[in-house]
Amino acid sequence: MFTGFFYYLRSCGLKVSLQEWLMLCEALDKGLAGASFLRFYQLCRAVLVKSEADYDKFDTAFVQYFQEIAKGSDEMPADLLKWLDSPGQTPNNYDEEIAQLNSLLTPEEIEQMLRERMQEQDSEHNGGSYWIGTGGMSTFGNAGNSPTGIRVGGKSMHHRALRVAGERKYRDFTKDRALDIRQFQLALRHLRQYSNRTDEEKTELNAEKTADATADNAGTLDLVYERPRRNTVKVVMMMDSGGSMEYYSKLCSTLFQAVSKSNRFKDLKIYYFHNCIYTHLYTTPSCSYAHSVPVDTVLRTLNRDYKLILVGDAEMAPYELLSDRYPSAGGVRGLDHLIHVRDHFSHCVWLNPSKGDDYWYIPESYTAIQKEFDMYYLTVENLTKAMKKLIAAR
Amino acid sequence: MSAPAKQEFKGSNEYVASQELLSAVNIAMTLEKPLLLKGEPGTGKTMLAQSVANSLGAKLYIWNIKSTTKAQDGLYVYDVVQRLYDSQFGGEGVDNIEKYVHLGQVGEAFESEDRCILLIDEIDKADLEFPNDLLWELDQMEFTIPQTGRTVKAKQRPVIIITSNAEKELPDAFLRRCIFHYIDFPEEDLMRRIIAVHYPKLEQRLLDQAIAAFYWVRSLPSIQKKPSTSELIDWIRALTYSGIPYDEIQRQIPFAGVLLKKNEDLDALEKAKERRARKF
Structure with missing residues (x-):
């Protein structure tokens, strides 16, 4: 065919x-x-x-x-379309009454009428209110004044036609297939360690142990339940927010969605920082003082077995990273703050949405941070690698 | 196999559907494939199944998916614990395993004598692999219960409607077997028809003002959770009871809390209103 x-x-x-x-x-x-x-x-x-x-x-x-x-959508004869596309006149014939009548019609009724009319019509019409034509008050044709109707050929002038096949309505949805959230989620699946040593209720029946226990119990039924096996991985994610990260907001939000919606982790904590971690972390992406928590408090509540995922482009002024006189640094270099956080956890990776070589120079901060952290350029493939790194025994 | 009498869905009194949606429903029904509906929350995905069921006079089975739902739950549940207890205390018919197998919503729909509608609601809530676990059952419309060896086969292939809020992407293998339709957010014309169904006697001026305000709020880029049809319907109810002068609706946007559910969005609306006031 x-x-x-x-x-x-x-x-x-x-x-x-x-x-x-x-x-x-x-x-x-x-x-x-x-x-x-x-x-x-x-x-x-x-x-x-x-x-x-x-x-x-x-x-x-x-x-x-x-x-x-x-x-000629809807089997419109070619010559009919020809004069519809080139209206011979543009009358000023807007009629309130017909407009009201037409607006009451449902799309199905209009289509039905169009079909009937196409069988009846045999000549050119401009400015009328019944036939398919241009500039008229009928529900078909183009450049008309009816509040509802089907456009037949021509260009949309009053933007009221109910629908036109081939009108590109869904342009907004076009997106880069590379940023597939499902692929991210599948990559995140590598981050798992199953165990039944959880604090959940025992809900799964263990048939073998039940049989043994019943036998031990001289035949009186003794049901043995076990805890279901669950992922015990706990994750803390710290994301750079604002500033130069705006370029990567879509990529980061895909990652964020994939992480937060996977609900496969035993625990997930998310904090934000701006450019570099100093004395405080933030609980909202806006990084406002009202939502700040001291880093030490955060580290005290999270024990060593949390997996740390840092997300950031590692691009900032050298002064912000390497000087201890930077105002919010609290007398310690930004890099040392980062190392302090890193060393608190047993496993840590840095995911970077930026390749670092997009510009004619590689920022000094990028190289400095790359030296201290396992840095991965954020793609689906590298995310899988990073997750394996997080789970690997040290 | 004799073809069932051809039934067509044409929308109903209480549900206004676009022509494209109607044709998608009919395609799915004729091809006997599941219809997958996606769209913003509040565009009436779940309502559609109810409406199709009403208009065909068929029974509706609803399987609501939760994050913990497993594919097998919808087929059948084997209550082994009850059976053990019964055997301990000499209950009747312990030998009959059939007694302890309870069919789920999918099983019930398959067993139904007449053609019925099966709604699998919010399939994206479940685990990533969940749709894949249902491939065979939805394709062949049959499954076997290993405990009894019984095969449950659909007597009449049910019309299957699946909804998704796009929280998770669905696997390709699953998508290939579905008819897909994305429910657009209704444009003004359709929205007026939808509202007319809910409030047939609404005053024209109130409606004009409310709709203008509603689409303006939706168009604001700073709003995170855009208000949906169901929120507009609630809002119009609030407006009719309040007796606020119609001309004030668009300017003040009273009861904005009905339309917007997030504090950030309400703040964003206030700011947008200030900006708009300065412009005029």
Whole structure:
């Protein structure tokens, strides 16, 4: 049939599988598209596209492939479209009464009327209120004044047409597929240590021990429950917030979502800092004084077995990192503060959304921090590596 | 297999759906594939299943997914503890394992004599692998209970509607088997029709003002959790009871707490109102 469309979609970067294509063929076989081009479009989209992020890509590909037919969406005869695209006159005929009547129509009614009208109409009409035409008060045609209706050809002038196939409505959803939150979550799965030495309730029945206990009990039933095995990994994440990190806000928020929603960890604590950790950490990304906690208090409440994940671009003025006279540093170099935090925990990685070589120079702070920390440039692959590092025995 | 009488869903009195959504429902029903619905909270994903069930006169089974839900819970539960207790105290029919196997919502839907609707609500709440664990069951519409050796097979393939709030991405293998539809946030025309269903006698001026204010609030970039349809409906109720002059609605945006649930968002709205006041 039109197998070319299948390969065209795939060449446009849509992950259409053979299975979905066969499903579409089956649907066409069952007559789901009818003889309508719009319904064919809706059918293709519902069956072949599985994320609203791909709607835009699909719309573009669809329109390109079926360009000629798309121009005459809903089997519009070609000559009808020709004069619709070039209106002969622009009358000033807005009619309040007809406008009100038309606005009461449902889209289904309008489509029904359009179908009827297309069978009746045989000539050109401009400025009327019944036929398909330009500048009129009828619910079809283009450049019209009716509050609702279906645009047929032409350009959108009053932005009131109910819908037009091929209008790129989903542009906002286009996103970089590389930042797939699911991939991040799967990478985070490496961070696990199962154990049943938790403080949960014993809910799982152990059949073997129950049999033994019952036998010991001379046949009187004695049920033995055990604690379910759970991930015992505890994580503390400290994120750089604001300033130069704004460039990476999307990447960081994907990481943040993946970490906070995975709810696989026994405990998860998140703190924020600005550029470098000094005497205080913050509980909100705005890093305001009202939400600050002294670093020492944080370290006191978290014991050594928490896994520390630092997220930051490690870019700041050398003065902020390497001078003990920086105002908020409290007499100790920023780098030493960082090392102090690092040494409190047994395992620590630094995830960096920046490669460090995006500029014509590598910031001094980047090199200094890289020397002290296991730094990973934040990609899905490296995240997996970092997680394995966190779980590895020292 | 004789084809069941073709039924079509055309929307209902209490549920206003866009034409695209209706055609997605009908595609899913004809192809007998699960329909996956995604969209902002409050766009009526869950309501749709209820409405489809009502309009087809079919029974609706709802399986609400929680973070701890396992795929097997929806199929059946084998109550082994009860059976052990019963055997201890000589209860009747202990030999009959069947008595201790309770079907879940999916199992019930399969067993149903007539075609029914199965809603798997908020599938993204569950574990990452959860959808994969259901692939076979949803494809073949059958499963076997190992304890009894019984195979539960769908007598009439149920219409399966699955909703997702996009909290987690779903696995590709699962997506390939679904019909997908993204419910757009309703545009003004559709929104007016939705509100007309809830408040048929609403005054036109109040509606105009409320809708203008509502879409303005939604358009503010600083708002984190955008108000949804259900919040607008509650808000309009509050407005009708308050008797605030209609012209004030858009300027003051009273009862903003009904629309916005976060403190930060309310603050952001106040700031936006100040900026707007200065402009005029």
